[in-house]
Amino acid sequence: MKLGKKSGANKSAAAGSPKKSGRNGTSHASASKLLTEPTESCDVRRLSRTYNLSNEAVSRVTGASPRTVSYWNAGTPPQRSSVQKIKEVTRLFDALAGLVKAKAIGEWLQRPNRQFDGSTPLQVIERGETDRLWQMIWQLREGNSG
Numbered sequence: 779m780k781l782g783k784k785s786g787a788n789k790s791a792a793a794g795s796p797k798k799s800g801r802n803g804t805s806h807a808s809a810s811k812l813l814t815e816p817t818e819s820c821d822v823r824r825l826s827r828t829y830n831l832s833n834e835a836v837s838r839v840t841g842a843s844p845r846t847v848s849y850w851n852a853g854t855p856p857q858r859s860s861v862q863k864i865k866e867v868t869r870l871f872d873a874l875a876g877l878v879k880a881k882a883i884g885e886w887l888q889r890p891n892r893q894f895d896g897s898t899p900l901q902v903i904e905r906g907e908t909d910r911l912w913q914m915i916w917q918l919r920e921g922n923s924g
Contacts, residue, residue, distance in 0.1 A: 822850035830884035839867045
């Protein structure tokens with residue numbers, strides 16, 4: 779009988795307190811709310827529209843699947859693991875837009891470039907060699923044609 783009272787008391791105490799399941803004591807409800815709130819600095823729709831990028835191009839520069847990019851463009855926020863890559867790509871394209879028209883970037887990404895030994899800028903990004911693009915941006919800003 780003592781066991782019955784004890785478990786009943788535990789049930790009522792548990793029902794009155796919020797469930798803590800996250801590492802830092804956050805509930806599932808508050809954690810899911812954080813993941814669904816839009817982040818302005820990580821707006822894939824703006825990235826696609828501003829730089830005239832297809833879902834395939836966004837997929838290639840971020841490493842996400844084309845289906846995932848479609849979800850992002852529909853308003854589903856990216857996973858934390860993708861947010862940093864999206865921010866890096868946005869920063870790169872913002873810097874390029876300081877040198878050429880933003881709407882021309884999508885097409886430029888797909889053209890072979892002698893600066894990159896005949897590779898397209900998109901291929902350079904996919905290989906993880908964005909430092910080559912940053913070097914090109916720096917050279918152009920400084921007035922060097924490379």
